[in-house]
Amino acid sequence: MPQQETVATSLASAVREEIGASLAAVDADLARRYPGDPGTRQPVHTVYVPGDIFAADTIRSWGEAARTALDEHAPDAAALASVLGISDELAGPVYDRVRAKLEREPIEDLRVDFEDGYGARxxxxxxxxxxRAAATIAAAYQDGTAAPYMGIRMKCMEAAVRDRGIRTLDIFLTGLMRAGGLPEGLVLTLPKVTYAEQVTAMVRLLEAFEKEHGLAAGRIGFEIQIETTQSILGADGRATVARMIEAAEGRATSLHYGTFDYSASCGVSAAHQSLDHPVADHAKAVMQVAAAGTGVRLSDGSTNVLPVGSTEQVHDAWRLHHGLVRRSLARAYYQGWDMHPAHLPTRYAAVYAFYREGLEKAAARLAAYVAKAGGAVMDEPATAKALSGYLLRGLDCGAVDIAEVARLTGLTRADLDGLAGRPTQAG
Known part of the structure; x- marks a missing residue:
């Protein structure tokens, strides 16, 4: 065996140590600010229900109403595929999964609304x-009827409604604690944020609540709703949303785009306010860059065109909604708002078709990457991360099964988590 040659170097170890010491603070800052994906399931949508309407049967009744709409306006796979332009190959699997989802888990994330959807009372x-919201949500988690994620949207931190919002939040959280504690799926939404200081105020509130009840520091997180121009661009020209993520001190779980408030604040007339308006795309692009790598997720907004009326009207609204959801998914906005039960069939149809139509190609590319087999596309680690993330999101929402993914890739869920940079999850 030939002896390995000794390679020559010029720099003393002291130089490397000096460089390492000089960058230690940067290393720590990168780790703090950009921890990466939290590894938890992200819901595909959020349903908003006004506080005076929310009840113990809300999730069940939404599922029933969604199935009724499907039965009336698209009673089989071919009918739904024809309306939405889904391929014949995907029509059956998508339709069957949509129906099963509406029966098993019609709502993934439910927010009891005490802001615009509730008004001044x-x-x-x-x-x-x-x-009542606290008692109902606590009971739902205890008896197994809850959505995976549930919580409230309080009023904002502006002076006119600040005290009322704080009181509602206090009543809600206190009610949950008295009913047995905070559920794992708890989500809170802070709307109409204009200054990072309002986010800091929310952090101080939650710190005080945690201390009062002996909870672990940082136990309660919250979403920041982006629906004002000031939350995107500050008076000094800086991207304010990045400052808001920093001000949350690790508690921000996601950024939710508010379609209509933001559009109105930009002067967009009511007839043209939509998820796909240029002002929406600009705001969401800024949100996307600000959140990248931080572990803070993104959610698109809603459409206000409801699938009600004649079959023709419902089909028109379904096509619009389906197209907007598809557009958001392609732009890496994997969550959005749904405002009506009849939006659920097209939400899930769009999501399931998105993940199923790319399943085989994504799996083949990932398998080739892992095996270092090469192929028509030369993928890098960042692409492998995106491919595994795509498969994991499909698994999380029920679009694909782990058996399918394992058969196509030869990988386990833990393997996918590792490639995606997620903490390993069970299952």
Whole structure:
């Protein structure tokens, strides 16, 4: 065996040590600011229900209403595929999964709304609604009827409604604690944020609540709703949303785009306010770059065109909604808002078709990457991360099964988590 030659170097070890010491603070800052994907399931949508309407049967009734709409306006796979332009190959699997989803888990994320969808009420009325929401959500988690994620949207931190929003949040969280504690799927939404200081104020509130109840520091996170121009671009020309993520001190779980408030604040007339308007695309692109690598997820907004009326009207609304969801998915916005039960069939149809139509190609590319087999496309680690993330999101929402993915890739869920840079999950 030939002896390995000794390679020559010029730099002393002290130089490397000096460089390492000089960058230690940067290393720590990168780790703190950009921890990467949290490794948890991201819901494909959020359903908003006003606080006075939310009840114990809300999730079940939404599922029933969604199935009724499907039965009436697209009673079989061919009918739905024809309306939405889904291929014959995908029509059956997508339709079957949509129906099963509407029966098993029609809502993935539910927000009881005490802001725009609720409005200004007498204090006693909102107090009672907030307490009822806490009791109802606690009972749902205890009896197994809850959505994976549930919580409230409080009023914002602006002076006119600040005290009312804080009181509602306090009543809701206190009610959950008295009913047995905070559920794992708890989500809170802070709307109409204009200054990073308002995010800091939310952090101080949650710190005080945690201390009062002996909870672990940082236990309660929250979403930041982006629906004002000031939340995208500050008076100094800086991207304000990045400052808001920093101000959340690790508690920000996601950024939600508010279609209509943001569009209106930009002067867009009502007839042209939509997810695909240029002002929406600009705001969401800034949000996307600001959140990248931070572990803060993104959610698109909603359409206000409801699938109601005649079959023709429902089909038109379904095509619009399906197209907008597909557009968001292609732009890496994997979550959005749904405002009506009849939006659920097209939400899930768009999501399931998106993941199923790319399943075999994504799996083949990932398998080739892992095997270092090469192929028509030369993928790099970053692409392998994206491919595995795509498959994991499909698994999380029920678009694909782990058996399918394992057969096509030879990989386990833990393998996919590792390639995607996620903490390993069970299952």
């Amino acid at each position: 007498a204090d006693a009325e909102e107090d009672e609604a907030a307490a």
